[in-house]
Amino acid sequence: MDSAADPSFDRLILLVGRLNYMWTNTESLLIHLIAGLTGTTKDVAVIIFLTLNTTRARVDLVERLAKMDGRDPKVRDLILEQTQRLIRLSGVRNKYNHCIYSFDSDSGTPKTILMRIADRKTGIKLGRTDTVDDEAMEKIEDVLSQLNLANREIWQLIGQLGYPL
Template sequence: MKGAAHQPSFDAFLLLVGRLNYAWTNTESLLIHLIAGLAEVDKETATVIFLTLNTTRARIDLVERLSKLDRVSADEREPVLALTGRIQRQSALRNRYNHCIYAFDPENGNLHTILMRIADRKDTLKIGQSTPLNDAAAEDIETAISELTAINHGIWQVIAQFGYPA
C-alpha cells in the first residue's frame, strides 16, 4: 500500500511502551522528594503521603498546592510548577497506551489501540477511539521518553538547589 505509514513490530512497540512506563514511574517517584521538601517532612513521611494518594493527578495537585503556600518563595515555586506542568502534559500519551486494548485488524493485520474510555459529550458518547501503532506513534513515545528523562533531571536539580531530602 503506497503512502501507508510503516508499522513497527508489536514486540518493538511493547518494548517502547515498557520504556515509557519505566521513565514515567521513575520520574513520578521523584515527587516524593518534592513533597518532602515542600511539606518540610522527612522522606519516609513523604513516601507514606505519596503512596496514600493513588493517582498521579492527586500527587501533582499536592506538590503544586504545597508550592503555592505563602512560605514558599517564587524562586522555589516557579521551577516546581514548571516541572509539574511538564509531567502533566506527558500524562495523556502515557494514559493512551496504558488504558487501551491492543488490537490487530483481522483483514490486514495492522496494529492499533482502542482507548478504554468513554468521552461523555453533550448529547452523545464516544467510545473506543482507535489509534494506529505506526512509526509516528513510536516517535511520539520516543519523544515522551526523552521529555520524561529531561523532567527527571530537572527535578533532581530542584532537589539539590533547595536542599530537599534525597
C-alpha cells in the same frame, strides 16, 4: 497473532514498557518534592505519595504546597515548571496505559482502543480506535526523551533545594 510476524508489535511493547518504567521512576521524584515542601522526612512523604493514587492528585499536592503563602516565588516557579511538564507528558502515558490493544486483521498493524466512555448529548461513544504507526511510536520515543530530561532536571532541583534524598 504471532509477534515475530510483525516487528512493529515488538517495538510497541518495548516502547510502552520503557514508558511505564520511566514514568514511574520520574513520578516517584515527587516524593522528594513533597518531603522538602512539607519539611518532613522522605519516609513520611512516601506514605503521603502512596496514599494519593493518581498522578494528578500527587501533582496537585506538590503544586498547592509550592503555591502556599510565604513560599519563595523562585522555588515555586521552578517546581511548577516541572509539575506542568509532567502533566503535559502524562497524556501519551495515559493513552498507552489506559487502552487495550488490537491488530488490523489485514496488515497486523497494532491499534489502541481507548477504554473511556464519551458522553454525547443523546448517547455514548465507546472505544475510540487509533492505529499505532511509525509516527505514533516516534511520539512515544519523544516523550521518553522528554521524561529522561525531566528526571535529570527534577533530581538537580531536589539537590539544589536541599530536599531530602
